[in-house]
Amino acid sequence: MNNISCNVSLSLEAHARAKRFQRYHTNPQKAKQVYLNTLAVYAVDNYLQCQGFETDWVASDSTNPVFQALMDIADLKVKDCGKIECRPVLPNSDKLYVPPEVWAEIGDERRGYVAVQFTESLREATLLGFVDKVEAEELSLSELQSIEQLSKSLNQYRELAPESTTVNLGKWFQEVFAKGWQSVNSLFEQERQELAFRDRRLNSALRGNLQLLRENAVLKKDLKSSEPIPVRGIKLLDVGMELEHESVAMLVGIAQEKEEKMGVRVRLLPTEERSYLPQDIKLSxxxxxxxxxQESQARDRDNMIQLKRFTCPMGESFSVRVSLGECTLTENFAIDPISFEKNE
Incomplete structure (x- = not known):
């Protein structure tokens, strides 16, 4: 093994995070496993961010209590690169243990396996090195590549990564929605609304908000209002551990305007069993x-937040970000030039 390694301090934040996940598991052995895995992920996350990589810890399977219970998993998602498996190594051990479930079944998702050795006090972790692939449960630490090579290895995947998905709002007028998005009208056309969003129930607050918006649009149409009737799309967003992997709904309405511009309205609504948005969640x-x-932030017991209506010229792009605590989710939008037929 190359002697170059990296030390990372395991702060109170790291241990608080580990304890938070540990409480999900009553089996002492599983609880200890989850605790150490979480510390290992924290250490690698800290290191990669210092190296200039953008990580998405809350979107990693290792933050999901269900996956924690079913698997010995310690993955970390790295934007545009894939996932890194962060394997804990106990003090004085000369072996790296990699459970079969993270290399035999889903190994294609892993870009590397990092060995993270702890001190006895668990106050510090040392990133000993990594390997690109594994074919056995145990690996000698002497076989590891230098941790300095990890950045170079990840950059190779980053160069090959496709650009992030951009939603073309112009296509919504033809009822063509990008993956993950759904028209609000189609929600109400389903025979059983509780089957919307892949079997997630729509709570009464969300259903009521959507119904009110729908009825308002119908009323304007009946009154032949001069204001254009918007086309609306909706998507569920997982805001991560802060809500125990529950979701909020992003609602985007668009309407054709003069001079090759589109009017846009963006709202954020609670879903599932929550009647209110989590306090301090932001929409930017x-x-x-x-x-x-512009930006909007939820206060206590807000059942909706929204951005001020804005216009966007055809051919331009913009993004909408939802953030809560450490979790940040961004949706990218563009309005490609398109020919519209007059709405009846």
Missing amino acids: LLSSSNDIL
């Missing part, structure tokens, strides 16, 4: 250069 509008143009 970002320019194509990632500048914050």
Whole structure:
């Protein structure tokens, strides 16, 4: 093994995070496993961020209590690169243990396996090195590549990664929605609304909000209002551990305007069994250069937050970011030039 390694301090935040997950598991052995796995992921996460990589810890399977219970898993998602498996190594051990479930069944998702050795006090972790692939449960630490090579290895995947998905709002007028999005009208056309969003129940608050918006649009149409009737799409967003992997719904309404512009309205609504949005969740509008143009934040017992209605010229792009604690989710939008037929 190359002697170059990296030490990472395991802060109170790291241990608080580990204890939070540990409480999900009553079996002492499983609870200890989850605790150490969480510390290992924290250490690798800290290291990669210092190296300039953007990580998505809350989107990793290792933060899901169900996966924790079913598997010995310690993955970390790295944006545009894939996943890194962060394996804990006990003090004085000369072996790296990699359970079969993270290499035999889903090994294609892993870009590397990092050995993270703890001190006796669990106050510090040392990133000993990594390997690209494993074919056995135990690996000698002498076989590891230097941790310095990890960045180079990940950059190879980053160069090959496709650009992030951009939703073309213009296609919504033809009822063509990107993966994960669904028209609000189609929700109400389903025979059983509780089957919407892949078997997730829509709670009464969300259903009521959507019904009110739908009825308002119908009323304007009946009154032949001069205001354009919007086309609306909705998507569930997993805001991660802060809500125990529950979701909120992003609702985007668009309407054709004059001078090759589109009017846009973005709202955030609670879903499932929650009647209110989590306090302090933020909804932000970002320019194509990632500048914050406007922002809305939920207070106590808010059942909806929204951005001020804005216009976007055809051919332009923008992003909408949802953030809560350490979790940040961004949806990218573009409005490609398109020919519209007059709404009846």
